[in-house]
Amino acid sequence: MxxxxxxxxVCDKRSPFHGQKKNILIKDGIIEKITExxxxxxxxxxxxxxxxxxxxxxxRASFGDPGLEFKEDLKSGRxxxxxxxxxxxxxxxxxxxxIQSKNDLSYIKALNPYSLTQLHPIAAVTINSEGKELTExxxxxxxxxxxxxxxxxxxxxxxxxxxxxxxLQKFDGLLMNRPEDRLLTQFGTMNxxxxxxxxxxxxxPRLAEEIAINRDLQLLEYAGGKIHxxxxxxxxxxxxIRRAKAKGLxxxxxxxxxxxIFDDSSLTSFDTNFKVxxxxxxxxxxxxxxxxxxxxxxxxxxxxxxxxxQESKKLEYDLAExxxxxxxxxxxxxxxxxxxxxxxxxKISLAPRKLLQLNQPEVKEGEQANLxxxxxxxxxxxxxxxxxxxxxxxxxxxxxxxxxxxxxxNNHKVELLIED
Amino acid sequence: MEELSTKHLLGIKDLTPQDLELIFETADNFKExxxxxxxxxxxxxxxxLANVFFENSTRTRLSFExxxxxxxxxxxxxxxxxxxxxxxxxxxxxxxxxxxxxVDMIVMRHSSPGAPHFLSQHIDANIxxxxxxxxxxxxxxxxxxxxxxxxxGTDLAGKKVAIIGDILHSRVALSNIFALQKQGAExxxxxxxxxxxxxxxxxxVKVELDVRKAxxxxxxxxxxxxxxxxxxxxxxPSLREYSLYYGINKxxxxxxxxEIIVMHPGPINRGVExxxxxxxxxQAIILDQVENGVAVRMAVLYLLASKR
Numbered sequence: 001m002x003x004x005x006x007x008x009x010v011c012d013k014r015s016p017f018h019g020q021k022k023n024i025l026i027k028d029g030i031i032e033k034i035t036e037x038x039x040x041x042x043x044x045x046x047x048x049x050x051x052x053x054x055x056x057x058x059x060r061a062s063f064g065d066p067g068l069e070f071k072e073d074l075k076s077g078r079x080x081x082x083x084x085x086x087x088x089x090x091x092x093x094x095x096x097x098x099i100q101s102k103n104d105l106s107y108i109k110a111l112n113p114y115s116l117t118q119l120h121p122i123a124a125v126t127i128n129s130e131g132k133e134l135t136e137x138x139x140x141x142x143x144x145x146x147x148x149x150x151x152x153x154x155x156x157x158x159x160x161x162x163x164x165x166x167x168l169q170k171f172d173g174l175l176m177n178r179p180e181d182r183l184l185t186q187f188g189t190m191n192x193x194x195x196x197x198x199x200x201x202x203x204x205p206r207l208a209e210e211i212a213i214n215r216d217l218q219l220l221e222y223a224g225g226k227i228h229x230x231x232x233x234x235x236x237x238x239x240x241i242r243r244a245k246a247k248g249l250x251x252x253x254x255x256x257x258x259x260x261i262f263d264d265s266s267l268t269s270f271d272t273n274f275k276v277x278x279x280x281x282x283x284x285x286x287x288x289x290x291x292x293x294x295x296x297x298x299x300x301x302x303x304x305x306x307x308x309x310q311e312s313k314k315l316e317y318d319l320a321e322x323x324x325x326x327x328x329x330x331x332x333x334x335x336x337x338x339x340x341x342x343x344x345x346x347k348i349s350l351a352p353r354k355l356l357q358l359n360q361p362e363v364k365e366g367e368q369a370n371l372x373x374x375x376x377x378x379x380x381x382x383x384x385x386x387x388x389x390x391x392x393x394x395x396x397x398x399x400x401x402x403x404x405x406x407x408x409x410n411n412h413k414v415e416l417l418i419e420d
Numbered sequence: 421m422e423e424l425s426t427k428h429l430l431g432i433k434d435l436t437p438q439d440l441e442l443i444f445e446t447a448d449n450f451k452e453x454x455x456x457x458x459x460x461x462x463x464x465x466x467x468x469l470a471n472v473f474f475e476n477s478t479r480t481r482l483s484f485e486x487x488x489x490x491x492x493x494x495x496x497x498x499x500x501x502x503x504x505x506x507x508x509x510x511x512x513x514x515x516x517x518x519x520x521x522x523v524d525m526i527v528m529r530h531s532s533p534g535a536p537h538f539l540s541q542h543i544d545a546n547i548x549x550x551x552x553x554x555x556x557x558x559x560x561x562x563x564x565x566x567x568x569x570x571x572x573g574t575d576l577a578g579k580k581v582a583i584i585g586d587i588l589h590s591r592v593a594l595s596n597i598f599a600l601q602k603q604g605a606e607x608x609x610x611x612x613x614x615x616x617x618x619x620x621x622x623x624x625v626k627v628e629l630d631v632r633k634a635x636x637x638x639x640x641x642x643x644x645x646x647x648x649x650x651x652x653x654x655x656x657p658s659l660r661e662y663s664l665y666y667g668i669n670k671x672x673x674x675x676x677x678x679e680i681i682v683m684h685p686g687p688i689n690r691g692v693e694x695x696x697x698x699x700x701x702x703q704a705i706i707l708d709q710v711e712n713g714v715a716v717r718m719a720v721l722y723l724l725a726s727k728r
Contacts, residue, residue, distance in 0.1 A: 198594075
């Protein structure tokens, strides 16, 4: 099939066409032509007000497949990703069973050859993500594990972190850890601060995250290797990682898109959709996170998509599960952050692939199209009808949002979300 | 007729100072009623209330039930020592089942902070929070303020109230802080620092670690029960040490150069936070609090019923 993107603005700072409006012809999944001349095609899309970047990559999402398919299965997960503009997603291992064997990896990847959205499994560091016994990480790497993490669970055992940092050096593997000192967050359900005091909820102090980061950085300095901190949330965490980078340590980190928008005052009505871990912090943390993105301390932005069924969320606040869905609404949140679009797009496309040592797609003639087409100014209502997830644990449902992905191209397939 | 600004009583935080005055005035009337030979009025006739208690309670449940019966309401009681989730039914299902039997108002105690707020977002009936975990216990704060005003014979503007004990796990403390501040009183919290929320001072309260200094400062000491049952983690070494350094005895009170009022929301751990010689002294208004609890709850029920 021939598809012409007419007058589309290219957003890819590596490309000679960056910032320019071009006519781009895509034929059978290959970028056939990039030109200013008018050309004809079977299907022409008027791309006024639309931007084209390389396909977006989410390096942290949870689906419930296998084991919790009612929350999100691989099919619905792929659909949510495409609707959100993502052509590739790295999946956390917290499934049932946990992703820790060749079989588990194969199951996640089985439909990749036939799908637009490519799923990349992150394998568990420890068996059943219990933090006690290491998985066979070399073998898992050979079988396609893209990185190693206990996912939603933090690696609490200091010796396990040390051994993992050492063991992964054989193949330059990436350890991803969500930093949390579990003893300091025990029974906690939100950020510790004035709002937790007002709501009578047990707080999770920033300190819990910062102590864990400090510990892991010291281990990294001792052991070598590299570490990626997932979902950092506090201002001081940004500073700790900034200093570590300046020191030359191989450290990287990401932040969840929602963490740039919401703070803990959102919890005043005990809305369980705002119950996430790490918890929503305060305005000063949001500012520091944004600063971290701007100066490169924070490498990537993730959705931290975590579907929860109604039975896990329509509950008393402290009994509800953590997490919010987000793959479909990353762009509107990023637009809302007010940060520069080019930088934001880089954090969800180039940066994650670089961290995971994957080939970078390009907007270039002859290349296979791995692209995302989006409308940064489009207004739309996110509702139960267009929510592609099997779960609906998002505080954004029912709201009007600005910024919409309108098309994804990958693996010789196209999904368009616009009318002609 | 004057009315409350809210349909539910979820917490003191949501009330206006005018709401507080209205409740106290209404409670005055009901206090007079319950001291008559015939202590019952027909105000809530044909209204059905359910007291839904997911946590153990003696005095609060009895006080509510009595208040309801004095107002001629029809009353049903549901008690479960654990949250209903544990036996497989959600809170919402439990309450909807009760409401299906044509119940008009729900009085609920629950171990989860925000449980009544959650409920109010999903059901129509008026909800009265009888204590939600470590969050609020609004009727306790109302009866505490009412009792303070009664004993002092004035309103609470400029009065100094020290809340002493386990502030971290106390819904009474938080509701009292809100209520007292709305009435212009000054509030201090005092206890072992591990039992004080780290950010409590941001609420505009004074923080004191020495119980003697707190007693010297205050006009009224509201002494809280040590909530061992609500502590999931160890916050202090032993009850012995707590009673030695945070317990209040008559000798301490006598050594102050003034007579302060001593309150306790009950049940008292005698010999832990309060010695018997204090609990049974004239300075203590603990049983007045209990008596006023019925009148104040009658006022709240009456005012909320008129919002139906």
